[in-house]
Structure formats: C-alpha cells, structure tokens
Amino acid sequence: xxxxxxxxxxxxxxxxxxxxxxxxxxxxxxxxxxxxxxxxxxxxxxxxxxxxxxxxxxxxxxxxxxxxxxxxxxxxxxxxxxxxxxxxxxxxxxxxxxxxxxxxxxxxxxxxxxxxxxxxxxxxxxxxxxxxxxxxxxxxxxxxxxxxxxxxxxxxxxxxxxxxxxxxxxxxxxxxxxxxxxxxxxxxxxxxxxxxxxxxxxxxxxxxxxxxxxxxxxxxxxxxxxxxxxxxxxxxxxxxxxxxxxxxxxxxxxxxxxxxxxxxxxxxxxxx
Numbered sequence: 001x002x003x004x005x006x007x008x009x010x011x012x013x014x015x016x017x018x019x020x021x022x023x024x025x026x027x028x029x030x031x032x033x034x035x036x037x038x039x040x041x042x043x044x045x046x047x048x049x050x051x052x053x054x055x056x057x058x059x060x061x062x063x064x065x066x067x068x069x070x071x072x073x074x075x076x077x078x079x080x081x082x083x084x085x086x087x088x089x090x091x092x093x094x095x096x097x098x099x100x101x102x103x104x105x106x107x108x109x110x111x112x113x114x115x116x117x118x119x120x121x122x123x124x125x126x127x128x129x130x131x132x133x134x135x136x137x138x139x140x141x142x143x144x145x146x147x148x149x150x151x152x153x154x155x156x157x158x159x160x161x162x163x164x165x166x167x168x169x170x171x172x173x174x175x176x177x178x179x180x181x182x183x184x185x186x187x188x189x190x191x192x193x194x195x196x197x198x199x200x201x202x203x204x205x206x207x208x209x210x211x212x213x214x215x216x217x218x219x220x221x222x223x224x225x226x227x228x229x230x231x232x233x234x235x236x237x238x239x240x241x242x243x244x245x246x247x248x249x250x251x252x253x254x255x256x257x258x259x260x261x262x263x264x265x266x267x268x269x270x271x272x
Contacts, residue, residue: 031071
C-alpha cells in the first residue's frame with residue numbers, strides 16, 4: 001500500500017547539499033540507491049520513496065537528503081524517515097514471540113524441557129544466531145523479543161535505557177487502590193529497593209484481582225516479588241509490552257516479524 005504523502009513532515013536535521021562538508025558521497029558504482037534501499041525496507045514503493053526524498057523527509061547519517069539516486073552503504077548508514085529510524089540491513093532479524101506457560105526462556109535445555117530454542121530451531125539451523133531480550137520464568141507467559149543484533153539486545157536489557165515493560169497479573173486478594181501508591185514509591189526487597197513506573201487495578205472479583213504493572217526493572221522475578229511483598233501473590237502473569245512492541249492477540253507459541261515502525265522505535269528507544 002502506498003503511504004499518504006500529504007502533510008509531509010521534514011526530518012529534524014539541517015539540510016546539507018551534496019558536496020558540502022559533512023555529506024560523504026560513495027565512489028561511483030558503490031553502495032545502493034537510497035530510494036531502492038527504502039523500497040526494500042518496506043517504507044514505500046520506489047516512486048513514493050523518491051517523493052519522500054524530494055519533500056525532505058529522509059535523512060542519512062543526520063543529514064537531510066534531497067538528491068535522487070544518492071548511493072548509500074546499507075550496512076553502515078543510519079537512515080531516518082520523518083525522524084524515525086529505518087533499519088535497512090538485510091541480514092538483521094527482529095521477532096516477537098508469545099512464550100507459552102511452562103516453556104523455558106532459553107535456546108536449549110539440558111533437561112529436555114520445552115524451550116524457546118525449539119520454536120526457532122529452523123532459523124538457528126539455517127545459520128541465524130538469535131538473542132532473546134531478557135527472560136520470562138517458566139510460569140510467566142507473553143512477549144519475548146528475539147534478534148540477531150547483539151547491540152540492540154544488550155541495550156534493551158540494560159536498565160540505564162529504561163525501556164518499559166508492561167505486565168498483566170492476576171493476584172490473590174482484592175487489591176486496594178492504595179497499593180499503587182506503595183509500589184510507585186518503592187518496596188524494600190531482599191536485593192534492594194524496587195518500584196513500579198505505573199500501576200492500575202483493572203478488575204476486582206471475589207478473592208482475586210487483575211492488575212497492570214509497568215516498570216523498567218529487569219531483576220529476576222521482579223513483578224512477582226513486588227506483588228508478593230504487598231500481600232498479593234501472583235497466580236498468573238503475562239507480559240504484554242516491551243517498549244513500543246505489543247503482544248496484542250498473537251497466539252501462544254507463535255512468532256511474528258516486527259513491523260518497520262516497531263523496529264525503528266526500538267532502536268530509537270536505546271539510542272541506536
């Protein structure tokens with residue numbers, strides 16, 4: 001589908017004409033034409049990509065490009081459309097997995113238990129080296145990201161980048177709304193204080209509650225330990241979001257390839 005090109009939004013950085021300092025042109029015949037790179041990355045048709053370039057919506061390495069036919073190195077160039085990163089390296093893989101309950105968040109398991117590696121076995125056999133972004137314990141379900149970009153995986157897991165994760169937790173007891181204030185202010189755990197970014201009570205039923213927890217902590221069993229500390233042990237836990245990526249109605253045990261916008265936003269979230 002050809003994207004809408006009206007209300008064009010210029011890229012954020014100053015325009016530099018080809019040939020001026022800061023705009024490096026590749027030697028003749030090297031690299032790949034920018035509009036072709038954008039088309040292969042799924043941004044738009046080649047003709048629509050040319051219009052985007054003409055409108056000043058595309059930047060390469062921080063410089064707005066208006067020249068048609070500019071050749072770039074897709075392996076190393078940082079390309080943005082309307083300010084959002086476009087990942088153009090063909091060999092990069094970005095997947096969302098809905099991990100089923102009872103499965104291990106590992107690529108192999110010495111005890112023969114079902115694990116993430118079983119789901120991606122064909123990809124691994126074909127030579128893809130995949131990293132899982134963080135872990136979910138065996139009893140926790142939901143969103144797990146897989147990529148062969150080690151830098152992206154490392155940064156997404158590093159707490160300094162504060163990539164938020166959202167969980168839906170079914171807990172024992174009827175949760176009072178004051179619990180949210182306690183969790184946002186912080187709770188002392190065995191390995192130090194911890195707190196949530198956001199907390200919401202979604203449903204309260206006889207003897208149980210459904211709550212939404214958003215945090216960027218990555219410590220082991222952090223959500224279960226926090227809720228247990230305030231007197232509401234978890235009976236079911238599902239991760240629904242990692243940064244801009246959402247699980248939605250993806251079936252347990254299935255993989256999906258991330259969309260272009262999701263990938264771009266993930267890279268932006270960790271300053272890549």
